[in-house]
Amino acid sequence: MKLTVVGTGYVGLVSGACFADLGNQVICVDIDEAKIEGLKNGVMPIYEPGLKEIVERNHEQGNLKFTTSIEQGVQESDIIFIAVGTPSAEDGGADLSAVEAVAQKIATNLNDDKIVINKSTVPVGTGDWVEEYIAKHKTTEHDFTVVSCPEFLREGSAVSDTMEPDRIVIGSNDQQAAETLDQLHQDFGAPIIHTDRYSAEVIKYAANAFLATKISFINEIANICELTGANVEEVARGIGTDHRISDKFLRAGVGFGGACFPKDTKAIVKTAQEYGYDFKVVNSVVEVNKLQKKSLVTKLKQILPDLAGRTIALLGLAFKPNTDDMREAPSRTVVKQLLEAGAEVKAYDPIAMEEAQEIFGDDIEYATDAYDALKDSDAALLVTEWNEFQELDLLRVKNLLQQPILIDGRNCYQPAEMKEEGFIYHSVGRPAVTKEDLLAFEEIAATGE
Structure with a gap:
């Protein structure tokens, strides 16, 4: 044709x-x-x-x-x-x-x-x-x-x-x-x-709104897990095996971005308003996602309350792996928060560096690879789950950082592993590894008790 x-x-x-x-x-x-x-x-x-x-x-x-x-x-x-x-x-x-x-x-x-x-x-x-x-x-x-x-x-x-x-x-x-x-x-x-034509037009928005709802839902559950000591990965596994729910889009993280979910959720809410209906569920999905994008810097400030003059390594800029798309990417919110707090940002992404330079200009430093971003930084924030960020040499990472602080927005590593490697480690919806945890771990390792 x-x-x-x-x-x-x-x-x-x-x-x-x-x-x-x-x-x-x-x-x-x-x-x-x-x-x-x-x-x-x-x-x-x-x-x-x-x-x-x-x-x-x-x-x-x-x-x-x-x-x-x-x-x-x-x-x-x-x-x-x-x-x-x-x-x-x-x-x-x-x-x-x-x-x-x-x-x-x-x-x-x-x-x-x-x-x-x-x-x-x-x-x-x-x-x-x-x-x-x-x-x-x-x-x-x-x-x-x-x-x-x-x-x-x-x-x-x-x-x-x-x-x-x-x-x-x-x-x-x-x-x-x-x-x-x-x-x-x-x-x-x-x-x-x-x-009919009307139904087809609604199907697209309904699909994206539902998937976005699953993401914000599991992120809310993750926040509850952090408060209660539960593990969101275990919770997601427990509910995801229910065939009525499935395990798709139940991975907690730093929020969704990209060209579709952010604009489509807002658009279906707007359409509902035009027809006199308050779409409360999706309205909440949008608000939860805004807050989730700020969670990484909030966790970082729990460890380093004053970020002024600190250098923070940012691993990942695209909103997801295998794309250079930075539209509504969580990294944009993270960079804005860090700069407003007086921090210096050193960022790396395998694909999205050119796009990032269009957005941030000279406001941040652009690293040549992940290890270059980590070198002499006071802490690292993992924002996009590229494969290469999930396979980092952790000993090298620890030696490059001024302090072994890693905030993992995509749950790429396991808390137990990070404790063993000597990291102060926060992720999403899972128990954190604090400085006190590391001291206790080192004491047990030294005494064998």
């Missing part, structure tokens, strides 16, 4: 590349000229495992083209995906200005009957709005159909999520369009769920 995907972010570029890899003719459109030129030359605008190889292969074979011309994309395709960003507006709702800009271009370039697919995450009713907008502004008598087909990609595993999805949701009020999209998606081998 002939497809155009407007927008070359995570959703658009990955979707376009994967559809091309299945034999479709795909045009990827973006208004950013530098990004398009880069893609033509094999330069990826995002870091995503496996994406570069698929893009280069299909571009060379002619299945995947890149252009800044939306007009070309509309006129040379039968199916047009809208996959542009819908960031949070000031009121918490979704900013649909980019969607409107695409709809305007589609309206003025219809040269045949088209299927228009909202792939972007948009509030319920957006399909109606896009349909009305194109109908009002179109300059020919050609027909079109608007369909909702939300994405469910996870950054860091977007390619595999696209090629091996749990399900495909097609929200359409047009049977013929739905059958065409069935054919387009048949090679993915996933269950196809047919709904």
Whole structure:
């Protein structure tokens, strides 16, 4: 099939590349000229495992083209995906200005009957709005159909999520369009769920809000565990084996970030408000997450009350491993707190250093690797669970730090191991290792009692 995907972010570029890899003719459109030129030359605008190889292969074979011309994309395709960003507006709702800009271009370039697919995450009713907008502004008598087909990609595993999805949701009020999209998606081998357009639009927000709720819930449980002496990992294991709950998204940490959960939780709360409903549960999820992002520095201040003039090593800047995305990343909150407390920050991330420099500029120091960040620092904060941070040489870490203080926001290490290695160690929802614990441990080791 002939497809155009407007927008070359995570959703658009990955979707376009994967559809091309299945034999479709795909045009990827973006208004950013530098990004398009880069893609033509094999330069990826995002870091995503496996994406570069698929893009280069299909571009060379002619299945995947890149252009800044939306007009070309509309006129040379039968199916047009809208996959542009819908960031949070000031009121918490979704900013649909980019969607409107695409709809305007589609309206003025219809040269045949088209299927228009909202792939972007948009509030319920957006399909109606896009349909009305194109109908009002179109300059020919050609027909079109608007369909909702939300994405469910996870950054860091977007390619595999696209090629091996749990399900495909097609929200359409047009049977013929739905059958065409069935054919387009048949090679993915996933269950196809047919709904009306409204339901498809809500499904995306509902899924992300529920997953975010699980994260904030287990973080709240972790906070209770810290107060009571329980271990959140044991609690998560105990409840996660219940098949009604499952163990997915029950790992306590320093909060969620990225392009989806923060904006989508706020957006569904805003939509509920517009319809006169107070979505209390998800409102609380948002508030809990804000507080959780501040927990690492709070724990650090319990050990070092005065951070002025201290150098703090930050391990991890991206909101999760296998991506360079720092949108709403916990590291941003952590850096702000540390700088406000007068500390100096020395940070390292395997992938997100360039992105970090765009955000923090000269406010922080950028290390060449994890050990460079740790050298002569007064304490270390582990923010992102990259594999290399979970496999550090702990003896070397201890020798590099001015004081053996490690605050682990992702529970990458075990408290017993850290006590044995001589660290003052705080994690999330598990017993801390204090200076007093270390002294007692050393005394027992010395006496053998």
